[in-house]
Amino acid sequence: MSGASADRAIVLFSGGQDSTVCLALALTRYSHVETVGFDYGQRHRTELDARQAVFAALETGFPTLAARRGDDHIVDLSGFGAISQTALTQETEIWMNESGLPNTFVPGRNLLFFTYAAAIGYRRGVTRLIGGMCETDYSGYPDCRNETLKSLERSLGLGMDATFTIETPLMWRDKAETWAVTHALGGDHLVALVAEHSHSCYLGKRETRYEWGYGCGECPACQLRAAGYKKWRENL
Numbered sequence: 001m002s003g004a005s006a007d008r009a010i011v012l013f014s015g016g017q018d019s020t021v022c023l024a025l026a027l028t029r030y031s032h033v034e035t036v037g038f039d040y041g042q043r044h045r046t047e048l049d050a051r052q053a054v055f056a057a058l059e060t061g062f063p064t065l066a067a068r069r070g071d072d073h074i075v076d077l078s079g080f081g082a083i084s085q086t087a088l089t090q091e092t093e094i095w096m097n098e099s100g101l102p103n104t105f106v107p108g109r110n111l112l113f114f115t116y117a118a119a120i121g122y123r124r125g126v127t128r129l130i131g132g133m134c135e136t137d138y139s140g141y142p143d144c145r146n147e148t149l150k151s152l153e154r155s156l157g158l159g160m161d162a163t164f165t166i167e168t169p170l171m172w173r174d175k176a177e178t179w180a181v182t183h184a185l186g187g188d189h190l191v192a193l194v195a196e197h198s199h200s201c202y203l204g205k206r207e208t209r210y211e212w213g214y215g216c217g218e219c220p221a222c223q224l225r226a227a228g229y230k231k232w233r234e235n236l
Contacts, residue, residue, distance in 0.1 A: 008032045009128040009167075010121050012113050013072075015050030017213070017225060018132030018170055020198040021178055023054070024185050025169055026130050027065040034070040034126060036117050040077040040109065046204035053197040061189055075116050110143040111152060118156045118164055130167045136174045146171050175228020176235065183232075200225050 009026050013019045013035040026033045037051055051072075058066040110133060117129050133144040142148060146168065153166040170178055182191050194213070199206065201215030201222050208217065212229035215222040 005032075005125060006128070008034075008070075008126045009130050010034045010036055010117050010124075010126050012117055012129070012131040013037055013051060013054075014132075015047040015054060015198060016132070016200045017194055017198045018134065018178065020054050020194050021182050021185070022130050022132045022169060024058075024062075024065065024190060025181070027058075027062075027068050028185060030128070031068055032070050033068055034073065034120075034124070036073040036075060036113075036120060038075050038077050038113055038116070046199050046201070046206060050197060050199040054193070057193045057197050061193055062186060073120055077112065077116075108143065110141075110149070114149070114152055114166060115156065118160060121164070122160050122162060127162055127164045128167060129164060130169070132170050133168045134170045134173060134178075136172050136177075174231075175224050176231035177228075179229055179232035180235075195229075 007030050009030045009032075011019065011023045011026050011033060013023050014037060023033070023035065035051075037048065039048060055066075055069070055072070058069070110131065114129055114131065118127075121127055121129060131149075133149060135145045149166050149168060153164055156162075156164045156166075170181075173181065179191065182194050186193070195211070196213065199214060202219040203216045205216040206214040208214065210217060210226060211233075212226050215225070217223075217226065
């Protein structure tokens, strides 16, 4: 690899709350930020649709930051959903499996996502990869853990003979702190953007609008997002 720049980054951008905050943070730190999204056979298209809504809202509300945004890459991993058999890729109820993980866990998803992002970055001279993973306030997914991603960072470097950096700025923050970071980055305007346009609900529901955004209000993702918003507001 040649021509890599420390002032460029690729953000794993799903259209969810955490990846939207990571995108906003990257746009404040780096001069050129590309994004990558994955169609992995999700049971709903809501997050993929949210990606475009977030892009449009950034253009309107934060044009200086949006000017730093480069190409957006969509990777077709639709076959992945067929083999993962989870509540995020099939119409099934959410429950805890024998290992103690919710069946919303898509095995290997983040490992695959970062590998594809690294392959894109390798050809484009971008070795800084950013994701919204967190092990402070999460569902226990092993591919969100700091140890997992540090190991992957080393493996990507060895496998591509390049020095990749995986950044996870929310790793040690709970959802209340994530809302606080959002406000620190862009005030009430960015908080409103995240609430209105990003999407986290596992069921893809957007019929009901809560203070914290749209969702079913009952799934683990909605509960985390709602509880974090409430805690953040109470601590203001």
